[in-house]
Amino acid sequence: MQESLSKRCTVASDVVCPFCGTLCDDIEVDVKDNKITDVRHACRIGTAKFFSVLEEGRPTKPLIRKNGVMVETTVDTAVKKAAEILKKSIRPLLYGWSSTSCEAHAHGIAIAEEVGGVIDGTTSVCHGPSVLAIQDVGCPSCTLAEVKNRADLVIYWGCNPMHAHPRHLSRYTIYPRGYFRERGHQDRELIVIDVRKTDTAKIANKFIKVDYGRDYELLGAIRAAVNGNEINAEVVGGVTKEEIQKLAEKLKNCQFGVIFFGMGLTMTSAKHRNIDNAICLTKDLNRHTKFSIMPMRGHYNVTGFGEVLTWQTGYPYAVDFSTGYPRYNPGETSANDVLQRGEADAALIVASDPVAHFPRKSVEYLAKMPLIYIGPHHTPTSLLADVFIPSTFVGIETGGTAYRMDTVPLYAKKVVDGPKGVLSDEEILERIYKEIVRGK
Amino acid sequence: MKEIILTPKELPDVGLIAETITPDLFAGKSIGKIASLLIFAGNQRKKLGDFFEVAGKSADDASDTRIVIKGDITKVKMVGKGTKAGEIVIEGSAGMYVGEEMRGGKITVLGNVDSFAGQTMRGGELVIKGNAGDYLGAAYRGDWRGMRGGVILVEGNAGAETGLFMVGGKIKIKGNCGTFAGVHMKKGLIIIEGQTPERAGAEMTGGSIVVMGDTDILPTFAPVNEEKNPEIDGEKLKGTFQTYSGDHAERGAKGMLYKFV
Numbered sequence A: 001m002q003e004s005l006s007k008r009c010t011v012a013s014d015v016v017c018p019f020c021g022t023l024c025d026d027i028e029v030d031v032k033d034n035k036i037t038d039v040r041h042a043c044r045i046g047t048a049k050f051f052s053v054l055e056e057g058r059p060t061k062p063l064i065r066k067n068g069v070m071v072e073t074t075v076d077t078a079v080k081k082a083a084e085i086l087k088k089s090i091r092p093l094l095y096g097w098s099s100t101s102c103e104a105h106a107h108g109i110a111i112a113e114e115v116g117g118v119i120d121g122t123t124s125v126c127h128g129p130s131v132l133a134i135q136d137v138g139c140p141s142c143t144l145a146e147v148k149n150r151a152d153l154v155i156y157w158g159c160n161p162m163h164a165h166p167r168h169l170s171r172y173t174i175y176p177r178g179y180f181r182e183r184g185h186q187d188r189e190l191i192v193i194d195v196r197k198t199d200t201a202k203i204a205n206k207f208i209k210v211d212y213g214r215d216y217e218l219l220g221a222i223r224a225a226v227n228g229n230e231i232n233a234e235v236v237g238g239v240t241k242e243e244i245q246k247l248a249e250k251l252k253n254c255q256f257g258v259i260f261f262g263m264g265l266t267m268t269s270a271k272h273r274n275i276d277n278a279i280c281l282t283k284d285l286n287r288h289t290k291f292s293i294m295p296m297r298g299h300y301n302v303t304g305f306g307e308v309l310t311w312q313t314g315y316p317y318a319v320d321f322s323t324g325y326p327r328y329n330p331g332e333t334s335a336n337d338v339l340q341r342g343e344a345d346a347a348l349i350v351a352s353d354p355v356a357h358f359p360r361k362s363v364e365y366l367a368k369m370p371l372i373y374i375g376p377h378h379t380p381t382s383l384l385a386d387v388f389i390p391s392t393f394v395g396i397e398t399g400g401t402a403y404r405m406d407t408v409p410l411y412a413k414k415v416v417d418g419p420k421g422v423l424s425d426e427e428i429l430e431r432i433y434k435e436i437v438r439g440k
Numbered sequence B: 001m002k003e004i005i006l007t008p009k010e011l012p013d014v015g016l017i018a019e020t021i022t023p024d025l026f027a028g029k030s031i032g033k034i035a036s037l038l039i040f041a042g043n044q045r046k047k048l049g050d051f052f053e054v055a056g057k058s059a060d061d062a063s064d065t066r067i068v069i070k071g072d073i074t075k076v077k078m079v080g081k082g083t084k085a086g087e088i089v090i091e092g093s094a095g096m097y098v099g100e101e102m103r104g105g106k107i108t109v110l111g112n113v114d115s116f117a118g119q120t121m122r123g124g125e126l127v128i129k130g131n132a133g134d135y136l137g138a139a140y141r142g143d144w145r146g147m148r149g150g151v152i153l154v155e156g157n158a159g160a161e162t163g164l165f166m167v168g169g170k171i172k173i174k175g176n177c178g179t180f181a182g183v184h185m186k187k188g189l190i191i192i193e194g195q196t197p198e199r200a201g202a203e204m205t206g207g208s209i210v211v212m213g214d215t216d217i218l219p220t221f222a223p224v225n226e227e228k229n230p231e232i233d234g235e236k237l238k239g240t241f242q243t244y245s246g247d248h249a250e251r252g253a254k255g256m257l258y259k260f261v
């Protein structure tokens, strides 16, 4: 940090933004008296995240449910209670993880293994289908730096980065000048394929409107055209055969193409088969030119959880330790499936808010079981919790490793101290783990 | 044939993993030994006898052993996993993974089965009198070789991705089938006597799928000709069928789709 005389505050530079999977690492944060006073370079949502540490009424004391009401307690008591719940449970669910550090993940996985639980990340309800497809057919991908320096054709399919990953286009894909793309966006072409004309589609060189739920057919038809096969329909998914053939030619003749895809592909109609077909299209295109594909991962460290879990267990999400060794099969061992079949009997939720985002049936089960919640905010999940241990913000009040959407790890810095007495997710989980194994 | 009768007691909500229920492990064991076989209830290591009354007698040889389960075991997973010989009859509905990795013998379920039944099956016979869930006779996640041999017969309906990455064997469904039947299929035969909404044979490169009822055919399939009473993999079909080749999203695909007309 350096003193900025004009503002009489310290400036933290090259700060990593802990909000979305773009993981911008060029943020500047002004700090005065341990308070964030200004944030530069970040987009609107990133800036809001930094200022959210100042949120009024932020919980700083652990809470425990006694006779139906949450009462303040010490960290020690809360940790003990949490360990007790997890030890007693015969099918605990450990869920969340996308908005905390890899260091915290490691402790969480250790707990899951120790208590024979099911550990699952938010990937499960987000890019889980992408993972299934990648396991089925592979994934020719690249880093965002390669895109920045080389790509001359960028496709956003079923995603709207102008709103969800606001700096994605300016940092990596369209606007930056790259080594082989000296004129920036003039050297590149942007194609957006979506069911509606999004704000990203408005700035695209070409927008292709696909009928809702027909992405799979359109992908197949583009593949057929790329592979020199006949398409047996005049219109596929609302796009004419002629247009599909023209698009296939364009894809084959670029120098370095890349497809970015989002929930519009993973969570509609064919789900993981959409991704499967999109990956196979990328593979087919590599017979003609260089092409890559990448999921637009949402939360800033959702990728990191997959990485840590994979190097520890061999599987990226939905891992079941109940038999003593890791088992994996989304559909059986994924959070919503374990909940909706009524199997789980306790839950530890870290850095996510399933009560706000899960289907009602899952939430009903969550409400019935002892629930431990670790996170910096009050959320619908914290309201249902039996033990709530507030934590610091990773990347603002605590340092930690996070993985960008292209699986490049970056160290998210600490810029201010957290509220007094509030521990990081990492510390809290480590203490719960120690409490569980104590006396073993 | 000698019979072992398992009568379920009260089964816990957390579900059981009971891959030990197979004639291969029961053969040559006393009732007491069978009752002490390992079963997982959540993270608890339990005994089979904790959840089932065990009666009858097992033969020395698995092929002479029949296991009869008297009642509903919807909460029990992996029954008959890896069965090589002998018989299992489930007189109710069963949970996930019935007959997973089965290599021989016969499993009959009088009720319904949950998803992943007959996953990566290699031989034997799996008969389901009720409905099957998703991923019937499919590949394990990430495997590019699904069902390799044997026969699965479903008298009711089946779910999505039936026969995913199938490389051999036969699946017959008397009722309807979910989307993506035979997705990525390379070899083998799927017969759907009812309807399947759409995307049958998606990304298939070989093998055959027969659909007697309604279906929407992918635009990447090409009509070939009309065939009368075709014989596919030893199955004689009655009637006239429009044949399609595909899925031509793939290069050099040789899959065949038979649509009853």
Ligand code: SF4
Binding pocket: A017, A018, A019, A020, A021, A022, A023, A024, A041, A042, A043, A044, A045, A046, A047, A165, A166, A167, A168
């Ligand atoms: S694009 Fe994402 S990582 Fe970058 S500043 Fe905005 S929210 Fe933060």
